Amino acid sequence: MIRMKNAEYLIGNAEIEKSPIPTFSEDACNLLRSYEAAIRRDREARAFPDVIAVGYWCRNANIQSKKEAFGNTAGCVGRGLAFHITPGNIPVNFMFSYLFSLLAGNANIVRIPSKPFPQIGILLRILKQCLSDFPEIEKRTAFVSYPSSEDAITAEFCKEADVRVIWGGDETVRRIRAMEAKPRCIDIAFADRFSVAVLSGSAVENATDAELARLAHAFYNDTYLMDQNACSSPRLCLWTDESKTGKARFWNAVYLEARKRYQLQGALAVDKYTRLCEDVMDRDDLAGVLRMGNLLHVVTLSEVPQALSSLEGKGGYFYECALTELSQLARFLDSRVQTVGYFGMDAAAIRDAVVSLHLTGADRIVPIGSAMDIDSDWDGFDLIHTMSRRIVAN
Amino acid sequence: MIDYEALLAQKPYGMTQPEKDAFYREAIEDLSKHHAANCTEYAKIYRQFGAGFALPVRLFKLKELKSVPADQVRRTMTSSGTSGQAVSRIFLDADTAARQTKVLSRIVGDFLGQGRRPMLILDSSAVLKNRTMFSARGAGILGFSIFGSGAKYALDENMELNVPLLEEFCRKNENTPVLLFGFTFMVWQHFILKLKEQGLHLKLNGVLIHGGGWKKLTELAVDNDTYKQEIREWTGIDTVLNYYGMVEQTGSIFMECPCGRLHASIFSDVDIIDPVTMEKKSSGRGLIRCTSLLPTSYPGHVLLTEDEGELTGIDDCPCGRKGKTFKIYGRLAGAEIRGCSDTYEKR
Numbered sequence: 001m002i003r004m005k006n007a008e009y010l011i012g013n014a015e016i017e018k019s020p021i022p023t024f025s026e027d028a029c030n031l032l033r034s035y036e037a038a039i040r041r042d043r044e045a046r047a048f049p050d051v052i053a054v055g056y057w058c059r060n061a062n063i064q065s066k067k068e069a070f071g072n073t074a075g076c077v078g079r080g081l082a083f084h085i086t087p088g089n090i091p092v093n094f095m096f097s098y099l100f101s102l103l104a105g106n107a108n109i110v111r112i113p114s115k116p117f118p119q120i121g122i123l124l125r126i127l128k129q130c131l132s133d134f135p136e137i138e139k140r141t142a143f144v145s146y147p148s149s150e151d152a153i154t155a156e157f158c159k160e161a162d163v164r165v166i167w168g169g170d171e172t173v174r175r176i177r178a179m180e181a182k183p184r185c186i187d188i189a190f191a192d193r194f195s196v197a198v199l200s201g202s203a204v205e206n207a208t209d210a211e212l213a214r215l216a217h218a219f220y221n222d223t224y225l226m227d228q229n230a231c232s233s234p235r236l237c238l239w240t241d242e243s244k245t246g247k248a249r250f251w252n253a254v255y256l257e258a259r260k261r262y263q264l265q266g267a268l269a270v271d272k273y274t275r276l277c278e279d280v281m282d283r284d285d286l287a288g289v290l291r292m293g294n295l296l297h298v299v300t301l302s303e304v305p306q307a308l309s310s311l312e313g314k315g316g317y318f319y320e321c322a323l324t325e326l327s328q329l330a331r332f333l334d335s336r337v338q339t340v341g342y343f344g345m346d347a348a349a350i351r352d353a354v355v356s357l358h359l360t361g362a363d364r365i366v367p368i369g370s371a372m373d374i375d376s377d378w379d380g381f382d383l384i385h386t387m388s389r390r391i392v393a394n
Numbered sequence: 395m396i397d398y399e400a401l402l403a404q405k406p407y408g409m410t411q412p413e414k415d416a417f418y419r420e421a422i423e424d425l426s427k428h429h430a431a432n433c434t435e436y437a438k439i440y441r442q443f444g445a446g447f448a449l450p451v452r453l454f455k456l457k458e459l460k461s462v463p464a465d466q467v468r469r470t471m472t473s474s475g476t477s478g479q480a481v482s483r484i485f486l487d488a489d490t491a492a493r494q495t496k497v498l499s500r501i502v503g504d505f506l507g508q509g510r511r512p513m514l515i516l517d518s519s520a521v522l523k524n525r526t527m528f529s530a531r532g533a534g535i536l537g538f539s540i541f542g543s544g545a546k547y548a549l550d551e552n553m554e555l556n557v558p559l560l561e562e563f564c565r566k567n568e569n570t571p572v573l574l575f576g577f578t579f580m581v582w583q584h585f586i587l588k589l590k591e592q593g594l595h596l597k598l599n600g601v602l603i604h605g606g607g608w609k610k611l612t613e614l615a616v617d618n619d620t621y622k623q624e625i626r627e628w629t630g631i632d633t634v635l636n637y638y639g640m641v642e643q644t645g646s647i648f649m650e651c652p653c654g655r656l657h658a659s660i661f662s663d664v665d666i667i668d669p670v671t672m673e674k675k676s677s678g679r680g681l682i683r684c685t686s687l688l689p690t691s692y693p694g695h696v697l698l699t700e701d702e703g704e705l706t707g708i709d710d711c712p713c714g715r716k717g718k719t720f721k722i723y724g725r726l727a728g729a730e731i732r733g734c735s736d737t738y739e740k741r
Contacts, residue, residue, distance in 0.1 A: 266681065266727065269669035270450060270452070270669065270681070270726065273672070273698065274453060274456075277449060277450060277453055278456060278457075280438050280439055280443075281435040281438050281439065289442055291672075293670060293672060293673075294669060294670055294671065295671075
């Protein structure tokens, strides 16, 4: 039994049922269907596009297509109890983590982010209502809140878990991995990742004003929306068939978008400004700087960098360079690279380059604007397959 | 280059803002060129952004920036960070150090008048003895000591009130105007609160000058008015002058006049910057940018601070001093913590 003071159960309790249910169980699919409808009808939810996105993901057509893509579910069940340490910087991913694992067939203990995002309360309130019709799932569900410093609580949950879903950074992954777990427990660890965008200069140059505005809006959603602080937010923009006009048009459109929608916090403004001075003083590969107020800073690099780790832009601070051929991706594209956003490019061509160059990184190659779209294929894992098991009966 | 001798001979608050603007345009251009010619890192900033581009104060914690050869550095000033916090490192040659002392004397002299006063330092006698504590705090005490004679320390080595010393100081100076000096938070925490605790009313007359930041006092909901009132009640001192300054621009401090406004002297200037556009604002809140004519041994002539403030007037203070006046709201929320008394931790 898992009972600890300082752990507050928002849904469920310490007497959680830890046994698995079938993968894509009828109960789970029905729960998601009713969750989708309830979110759609909820007045408070409407104010939050990310809450709406959770509901949208749960729609029956999507779940059925996931089920189809999974293949034969006969003999497939969850692994048992999944314990989720969810990301603190993104308000709704804790719920996706739960949903993927529920479809896989697991009982779930989800530690919610300690930051008081309003989205958390809304998603949990609606889920709680829906769960009452599904007692078998309800007794296998717990959402718990406690300070991240309470390692003892985490350690207790770890001992019970058959799956640990650890939404990183590296530091968190290291800390949790050091905690004792069952020998058969599997870890799905989301480490610190970096992302990039590849844009065709001529495609941007030739885009209509409306297309350009859409692109800027999409890029904004991938970056500024989360202060550029998400793993999948690009920090480096690579330009194929470079066009001066294309670049100028793009950054200007991004600037206009940011001016319309972005609230730059004072502290972040100072961080960006300091970073700019440091880059100018330190970077030997600095070829130019574009400053549009303090809202948008673009540092142009003279060549494709060897690593992304030193390119640490936040809140509208980007690096850019020319990419004369896709093979140059190999310079930096290691296992720490997660998402490659693209515009005016062929996704399959980028994918094939990653494969033929034997690269360890790039798990998602998605159009600019989709960087944040989380799905059950995430960070290089097919989560539903990984979190379930197949019983072979010959 | 700037004729510092001529500048020092002028009245420290005698220049109207239009005169000052014209003078500063050229002076900042000259200073920027000087630093670009002598500091490799600054040269890159200059080439990229031109003259007068403000460096963020935090940069002095991240990099060693100097505009003189290493063998000309006479003193390295550090901000008083506690363990674990990065400290600023400011490199002074003989000229810059001497200039700082002279300018401080001109500025403070404008408020205190000529002559030295009996001085009481509201800090521990250990500050200057202990080399590891000799930092902005020690430098501040030394800097202001030139206005006093036979400076005494109000606190012992353990930061406790030295009551016999205080009693003697009061007795000796019953009819003489004195000078008290200390850091804003420490004066409050270790002096005023302790006097209250012990029910000890001092009978002094004269001036208290204090600086170092309001962050901790803001947390305790103590504002400038309350502060002044408590000082008056427990020490008898009715002139309490705050100053705004930083180790990165020692000497050219901004003094609060009896009307309660912080003043830029002819040796420095202040602008309020919109953090989003990085443009100057003529009204409303913004980041404080400080310009000082003093530094020639390090490129600290134009600095973007992490403090928020607002202009309160130009050439129009009832006290008669010319130039810009402003007030401080304190450290930007979420920005890293720095400052003198602000980083002091109670042991």
